[in-house]
């Protein structure tokens with residue numbers, strides 16, 4: 001085997017993440033590596049924390065990117081806030097709520113599950129009932145934007161119910177951050193984690209997190225050791241916590257952090273609310289095309305995420321063959337169904353830099369052509385025009 005430099009093929013990424021990365025971010029990541037304790041680097045870290053506060057819409061002092069992907073942000077929240085023996089209410093309406101349950105169990109705590117049908121949002125009444133029957137529960141955890149189905153739950157209401165029952169909240173905002181409205185302080189979210197590679201359109205491998213005082217009191221008040229050394233906030237904050245004095249904990253992924261900094265600069269040049277509006281508009285255009293084809297969405301309109309669109313695969317069509325044709329002939333990646341939805345849906349992402357008119361038209365045109373070629377029962381030749389009509393209105 002002759003091995004030389006690796007050059008990836010050109011792709012358009014319209015799956016559940018990673019999303020297309022703005023070339024400005026890749027360029028920022030190619031800048032020279034400096035020391036992770038260099039004062040110049042620390043200035044960048046301070047800016048990065050502030051940019052993240054402006055994105056989460058929070059004043060939380062403890063707001064920083066964990067040096068690992070979204071799953072590590074999830075673990076950071078659970079291992080620090082959940083102590084053995086705790087009762088934790090976990091709302092599950094898709095794959096990622098199941099991972100929260102796993103985390104609770106691995107922390108030696110007891111998950112109380114609130115289950116909703118996949119494709120639907122978390123039902124606030126069910127959470128209310130679970131908290132009434134479990135007055136000793138201490139924490140409520142849920143996924144704001146369930147990427148496995150495309151459902152967007154009402155985080156503000158769920159947090160309010162949790163607080164009425166004196167519970168601290170852990171919220172998964174991996175797919176929502178930057179793509180749809182999320183207001184950490186206004187909604188009272190106590191602990192939240194996200195990911196770099198979805199609507200922030202950065203490379204994968206970083207997980208922005210934020211903790212309010214109420215959450216930090218739990219962490220600081222622990223008498224036992226947090227089970228993970230790497231994710232123990234009491235230790236990590238020696239590096240990320242104090243702007244005045246930073247001490248070595250682990251070597252920060254320096255160039256990856258340049259990338260996230262640039263991604264957030266780009267986001268705020270556009271404006272957070274403008275970014276939410278762009279995602280919504282691109283979703284409307286995609287929806288018009290998908291529906292003109294005669295295909296349908298999994299999630300009821302109004303409960304859906306703009307940035308992740310689960311589309312039902314027509315009867316008799318091999319969904320994997322469609323995806324591989326899109327990839328091989330159009331260089332276009334869309335996602336498969338996860339878990340219970342495997343084989344039944346496609347997941348079309350409109351995330352960050354990838355949420356643009358050209359991508360919407362490419363995706364609809366390609367899907368139309370491939371499905372028509374397979375003899376699928378769709379209205380051929382309608383999708384692109386329907387989307388163009390939406391795109392012509394701002």
Ligand SMILES: *Cc1c(COP(=O)(O)O)cnc(C)c1O
Pocket residue numbers: 017069070071072074096143145146147148172174175195204205
């Ligand atoms: C992608 C995703 C994660 C996991 O993030 P990774 O970066 O893949 O570890 C967690 N929760 C949700 C809702 C996600 O979409």
